[in-house]
Amino acid sequence: MDGGVTKRSPVTSSQVADHAGVSQSAVSRAFTPGASISPKTRARVLASAKALGYRPNAIARTLITNRSRIIAVVMAYLENLFYPDVLEELGRRLAAENYHVLLFTGFKDRDSDPVFDQIMQYRVDGIILASTSLSSELSEECMVAGIPVVLFNRTTERDETSSVTTQNREGGKLLGQFLLAGGHRSYGYIAGLENSSTNRDRLTGFREALSAAGIVDLEIRTGNFSRVDAEAAAREMLSLPNRPEAIFVANDHMAVAVMDVARYEYGLSISRDLSIVGFDNVGPARWPSYGITTVTQPIRQMVEATVDILMDQIASGEIEAIHKAIPGELIVRESARLPATGIIETNGYRVYRP
Amino acid sequence: MDGGVTKRSPVTSSQVADHAGVSQSAVSRAFTPGASISPKTRARVLASAKALGYRPNAIARTLITNRSRIIAVVMAYLENLFYPDVLEELGRRLAAENYHVLLFTGFKDRDSDPVFDQIMQYRVDGIILASTSLSSELSEECMVAGIPVVLFNRTTERDETSSVTTQNREGGKLLGQFLLAGGHRSYGYIAGLENSSTNRDRLTGFREALSAAGIVDLEIRTGNFSRVDAEAAAREMLSLPNRPEAIFVANDHMAVAVMDVARYEYGLSISRDLSIVGFDNVGPARWPSYGITTVTQPIRQMVEATVDILMDQIASGEIEAIHKAIPGELIVRESARLPATGIIETNGYRVYRP
DNA sequence: TACACTTTTGCATACGTATGCAAATGTTCC
DNA sequence: GGAACATTTGCATACGTATGCAAAAGTGTA
Structure with missing residues (x-):
């Protein structure tokens, strides 16, 4: 009884709308850059949002926009410091593009098929496979689903999946x-x-x-x-x-x-x-x-190339295999x-x- | 025109339902362990699901169940191999509980407040902060929201947030x-x-x-x-x-x-x-x-303790600060x-x- | 067969957001 | 002032799933 904080569920756009005296659509638009909304109402909405502690629900948004802004990153293993370095750089660059990293590890010496279901269930916008790969059926499935995949530091015999490596x-x-x-x-x-x-x-x-x-x-x-x-x-x-x-x-x-x-x-x-x-x-x-x-x-350049490929293909919806091999020194x-x-x-x- | 694979959107439960000649509810139940459904229809549903390549949409499910099965992991930095090791073990243990890792890095020498918004927008079920922390307002906010937080390898003066450390x-x-x-x-x-x-x-x-x-x-x-x-x-x-x-x-x-x-x-x-x-x-x-x-x-034990705290508090809905300090040798x-x-x-x- | 009871099923609704469309409001120009 | 147009707003609906509830089907007993 004492100190028992009653769990409060998150504030919704409708609650903000009520508070600001506008429609729920207006709230949505207030948070959408470039949407059709007057500066005045946007300001009122943002004020109400702040007052109530509103945060847009990325999950609900995903459902309607079909964009989760999540990239699945599968890393074979982290024992070799190369991969943590890559991971940090990836995190940085994806964050800059307002994407997020759903991380899977532990697939050394085998393909990532076992986590593929998990990945697809979260409707990720793209997949990065570091030192691991996918069976060709699953790669095919990604193509058909329009989900770009990039192999990092690995290629496959069949050149059907994009890859970024050093030369x-x-x-x-x-x-x-x-x-x-x-x-x-x-x-x-x-x-x-x-x-x-x-x-x-x-x-x-x-x-x-x-x-x-x-x-x-x-x-x-x-x-x-x-x-x-x-x-x-x-x-x-x-x-x-x-x-x-x-x-x-x-x-x-x-x-x-x-x-x-x-x-x-x-x-x-x-x-x-x-x-x-x-x-x-x-x-x-x-x-x-x-x-x-x-x-x-060159981790920076490799990560940059990887993210570029993903962003391009997410934006265009055109999935085609691109192979980038960057010279090392x-x-x-x-x-x-x-x-x-x-x-x-x-x-x-x-x-x-x- | 040539080779232009038309992007096919994912199969939904309703499509499976049609294919199997049952209602959408039945499909949902077929994928819910312990749900009220006869073995016969479940089998038929699963067959149709397989035939169509159906995968439940975790995002849509999150919306209705209020459980994303995502844990946000914030790691200050990965330069020190200790953290990649922790990350791998965390991944393993969380995967075993059917949870997933949304990773954020780059918060050395400051608190994780800047990513807090992102984390909350994805309605994560729990937060692990490795060698970083949150301001007390945000910690408070998590408590109120019923989201368990565990500090890993760090504690705060105020003992309001759970922590797992070595002694x-x-x-x-x-x-x-x-x-x-x-x-x-x-x-x-x-x-x-x-x-x-x-x-x-x-x-x-x-x-x-x-x-x-x-x-x-x-x-x-x-x-x-x-x-x-x-x-x-x-x-x-x-x-x-x-x-x-x-x-x-x-x-x-x-x-x-x-x-x-x-x-x-x-x-x-x-x-x-x-x-x-x-x-x-x-x-x-x-x-x-x-x-x-x-x-x-002792990484294993520390990670185990961390995950235990999270799982308990997610299951019970009771957030209380627990402090675990494990002896080292x-x-x-x-x-x-x-x-x-x-x-x-x-x-x-x-x-x-x- | 009739009844009581259990199990299974479908209907309808809810989750929180984005967006096409039409209505309403604002602006410009004659 | 009023027409023509541009901007802003709200309504309604859709996204894909889970679930309470009532109806339907199945099971067992007398």
């Missing part, structure tokens, strides 16, 4: 050229998820560079983009009788793990005994304990032996441009 | 005792955001331990829970004529930065020249390059000099229990 093949190639120029003689690759386009493309580019120099031997182990798997892969590779002089680890998150194993379990000096390069330019790669030579994924740090030429100092960073 | 004061005290037992003679503290309860409580506990041993001198600098600020704070502190022998850094995220500065800018050997302890037991603290002695924040690693006694080996970890 992974070019990046892998660049890293290969960098290591070759450093004069290494044997190479290893610690792979991410084997069936991911990101992993495949990086490897393809790496191989291209190597075979252009006549090198076909490549020691490969798989780290599945996870720390523990990468550690295990590193142990296998470093235990080889003739271990590679240089290892390309498919992303920085795993590269950190590989460096830890190399140093603390095998007593190797990074760069002197073993060169390591990564991909992403994620936080720890920049920390002096690691200083990983890596190819950047090879940032030179201390984790790999340096080539004699090609390193350029540019606003605080050293980059490699052969 | 920060006890944790700080424990770290103090650990460092004292290690025989250090001068101490420093690198603070997080100065007005945050987390920071204050950890410091309070630390001071308690120190003054119990007759030590009142404590060198303090502020790192605001950010990497760059922590680096600057570390530089200041390590440049002191008589720098502290032991530093408690308010969280692991900053401790990593401090260790990097100490090693790579001041050439110090961690533990031998300088002891460092942190808080959180976040990913990098476990990496061998850092091996930070730290107090755990001091995990002993290599970043600080070891005391002679009190270290216990327990399932793979070394913990400190004085």
Whole structure:
């Protein structure tokens, strides 16, 4: 009985209308930019709204406008700091467009079909899939429903779904050229998820560079983009009788793990005994304990491209697959032996441009 | 004209009803567990629903039931891996309860009032604020509206809003005792955001331990829970004529930065020249390059407690402030000099229990 | 078969908002 | 002042679902 606050239900537009002595339509119009309403009544309505603590019901509005202003974001996993960074940037940019993020996580190593029902039930205006994908039936369903989908940091074989990535093949190639120029003689690759386009493309580019120099031997182990798997892969590779002089680890998150194993379990000096390069330019790669030579994924530009695609397609209603691959840059740090030429100092960073 | 897929609007319950030869109510009941409907008609409805690709419209349902099954999660920032970890666990647990996460980020160092309107417009069923808070007026408004709010990893002076934290004061005290037992003679503290309860409580506990041993001198600098600020704070502190022998850094995220500065800018050997302890037991603290002695924040339990509070209050409609502080454990690693006694080996970890 | 009772069904309405349309009001110009 | 026009307003309806209520159908008993 004491302190029992009686739960008050939210104020509705009709209540505001009564208070302001106008119709409910007027209240609606007062909150719709560009609607047909005189400045005077708008002012009166807004005053009443403020007095009553009225907030338009976005849910009810969705029902009538068919626009929820919600974007579903599915992130495979957040263990790799790259994704939290992406998520923050996405949140920022979508908020700027007055859209909101409905977040789903936990779909590493499989497609996002299990949450698809949930997503569709909320009538989202668009879907972003980071490092995960949809079965082709569900992608098709989105097209038919007019819901734009963008794959972030992944593509599918069938090019039917839009995607935004870094130029992974070019990046892998660049890293290969960098290591070759450093004069290494044997190479290893610690792979991410084997069936991911990101992993495949990086490897393809790496191989291209190597075979252009006549090198076909490549020691490969798989780290599945996870720390523990990468550690295990590193142990296998470093235990080889003739271990590679240089290892390309498919992303920085795993590269950190590989460096830890190399140093603390095998007593190797990074760069002197073993060169390591990564991909992403994620936080720890920049920390002096690691200083990983890596190819950047330009998060800002990638997110911008992603949001642009969504906004365009939401506005036009025309869903068509757009593929954007943004160039990355090879940032030179201390984790790999340096080539004699090609390193350029540019606003605080050293980059490699052969 | 070619390939121009005509956008098809979603199937409604009425369409399913027509197809199945029943009323719209029947369709609704078929999708409502425990509703009054015969198995036979339910089966027929579900068959039609499947045939037409029907998915209940969660938005329309929200309008009538007053339950959106959406929880707003506001995260101050994601730079510190602790939060992505929390976010993943929250996602998992809320999904298990069939709730969904509407995510807002970017409210470090200020309250979440700016997004409050957005949150309320979506008629969320509950709010989780991680390392951020609300002004007392808005908290009050939530109470009145019957929307449960839980502060995660933070409390307010006014105890009017529920909270879930680690026992920060006890944790700080424990770290103090650990460092004292290690025989250090001068101490420093690198603070997080100065007005945050987390920071204050950890410091309070630390001071308690120190003054119990007759030590009142404590060198303090502020790192605001950010990497760059922590680096600057570390530089200041390590440049002191008589720098502290032991530093408690308010969280692991900053401790990593401090260790990097100490090693790579001041050439110090961690533990031998300088002891460092942190808080959180976040990913990098476990990496061998850092091996930070730290107090755990038990994410699982904290998230469980958070979700429990929300679910209870949503179900009962009774909003009352509940405060849960979960004990953490001091995990002993290599970043600080070891005391002679009190270290216990327990399932793979070394913990400190004085 | 008739009755009482239980289960199932459909009807009608409500949720809170946006919007086409026609009526009402305001403005301009002769 | 009045016609011609532009702006503003309210009415009515629609969005897709859940649910109280009464009617209908089913079940069991005598």
